[in-house]
Amino acid sequence: MTEHDPTWPLGVLRVAEALQTCEPVAEPFMLESDARTAQEAADALGVALGQIAKSVVFRRLADDAPVLVMTAGDRRVDEKKVATLIGPVGKADAQFVRSRTGFVIGGVAPVGHLTPPMALLDASLQRFSRIWAAAGHPRALVALSPPLLEALTGAPWAEVTA
Template identity: 40%
Template sequence: MNSILNKEPVLRAEKSLKQFNPDLKVIVLEETARTAKDAATALGCKVGAIVKSLLFKAEDSFVLCLVSGDKRCSLNKLKKILDKKDISMASPEDVKKVTGYTIGGVSPIGHLIKIKIFIDETLNRFSCIFAAAGHPNAVFEIDFENLKALTSGEIKEITE
């Protein structure tokens, strides 16, 4: 169980967390939290309280969208916000290269490359939300305002 906490991506997410607030901690789940539904089941919370970290390729740059587990990110809204014509989900290789995480455990923090982050405004419906911490079985709990401060993300209407 503890071996998950010793994995480099988890340590990297945890380091960002602790620098922000020493009281925040990585929670290791018995069951996988690879999908928002799995995570909600494991944590006993609403699917919407799970933060999905989705990386998009916007022409020559990347943007990470932190989206409520019960919502879908809107490519059309992203195109308007970024004023880019060509936006798509980043490939698994790009996700790994940019964030340092593999899909299923992409954390909103501790990225290898500094990226623009948009936060889905609908996440503020919940008093506490859960985001991945570098592994499908690792998450952390935070509130909306602290997620915004921790990630320096911009609050946007990015869902449909």
């Protein structure tokens, strides 16, 4: 088990613990400043926008369940495609996102959620051998491979973008 920096925000510590289950172990790291958008994260890392795995949270209308869609930073989620797969969804406001995931918008990680969400992975992320996802805070990121993202989330790959 890796020792984590005790000064990290609680959300990052929660993500770091969840990442201990994967092989190889992935470790969050902190940027110097917030990267609340995929573009800000890509600029900070010097990588292609598509390599940033954006976390988009929806509210499933039938049961108010959180739905996490991990999509490539250069793509937009098509709500109709998501609805076809899991039922009608609506926008999730900042309070819903924080109360269900435990993360603020801009820091929603693929793991470590307070309420495990239904999740879908954008198939276009598979274009890359390495992607970066938020790790519990707008300054925290983690590098993952698409197969590792799939293993961590247990989510299926789907065509969810416009």
